[in-house]
Amino acid sequence: MDLPCTASLKADFDRDGFVIIRDFATPDEVREIRTRAEAATRGIAREDMFSNITKGLEHRDGFFGELLHNGRHVPIVETLLGRKPEASTASLFTKTDKDQEVHPHADAVEGAVIWIALDETGKHNGCLHFLKGSHRRRAEFAHLQAHTPTDLSDHPDTFEAAMRPGDLVIFRSSTVHWSGPNHDGSVRRGFNCFYVGRKGWEKGSMKDWKAAKKAKAETASR
Numbered sequence: 015m016d017l018p019c020t021a022s023l024k025a026d027f028d029r030d031g032f033v034i035i036r037d038f039a040t041p042d043e044v045r046e047i048r049t050r051a052e053a054a055t056r057g058i059a060r061e062d063m064f065s066n067i068t069k070g071l072e073h074r075d076g077f078f079g080e081l082l083h084n085g086r087h088v089p090i091v092e093t094l095l096g097r098k099p100e101a102s103t104a105s106l107f108t109k110t111d112k113d114q115e116v117h118p119h120a121d122a123v124e125g126a127v128i129w130i131a132l133d134e135t136g137k138h139n140g141c142l143h144f145l146k147g148s149h150r151r152r153a154e155f156a157h158l159q160a161h162t163p164t165d166l167s168d169h170p171d172t173f174e175a176a177m178r179p180g181d182l183v184i185f186r187s188s189t190v191h192w193s194g195p196n197h198d199g200s201v202r203r204g205f206n207c208f209y210v211g212r213k214g215w216e217k218g219s220m221k222d223w224k225a226a227k228k229a230k231a232e233t234a235s236r
């Protein structure tokens with residue numbers, strides 16, 4: 015992976031509210047995330063419209079805790095946000111049901127999200143879409159909700175984020191995003207980490223996670 019120059023990444027992130035870094039994760043990394051995420055989510059049944067989303071992967075497999083807190087993307091997120099991101103959770107987003115949609119919404123006012131494509135994704139199978147610059151027009155889009163349909167397909171600032179396995183998108187939590195239906199039923203998985211963007215990274219969840227990891231290791235060695 016050739017990392018684009020930090021200054022241009024930051025300029026794009028500040029202007030659009032998201033950046034895509036192509037080929038960020040290697041094929042081996044993608045394979046490991048896929049295999050572990052499938053194992054960690056096996057047997058989980060949910061019936062609601064967000065049954066395709068499994069949060070809390072870091073509690074199911076320490077590998078995801080490492081990625082969430084220490085993944086190679088973390089220093090990039092810090093540079094783009096301009097401060098230490100505070101890790102919230104690691105998740106798997108699938109689209110197994112053809113009708114599953116995540117309607118246009120923003121996740122939060124502060125923070126950032128990373129989403130790594132684990133499969134090829136385009137309009138045909140419900141790729142992510144972003145509304146460029148919407149993080150700077152929060153009041154205008156504050157009414158949007160992930161469970162309420164809003165058609166922004168003809169909006170001039172809509173960006174269709176077609177991605178290949180290993181591509182990474184980093185977006186501000188305040189950037190409006192959505193994903194449409196999976197028209198062709200092909201497998202479409204994304205690995206995502208949420209960061210809340212507050213100060214106190216070392217004092218907050220990182221410390222809790224390290225303590226939980228240590229306690230687990232001590233229990234296992236008894």
Ligand SMILES: O=C(O)CCC(=O)C(=O)O
Nearest residue numbers: 107116127129193204206
């Ligand atoms: O993967 C998707 O379909 C939606 C992702 C999303 O809404 C998010 O990562 O916040």
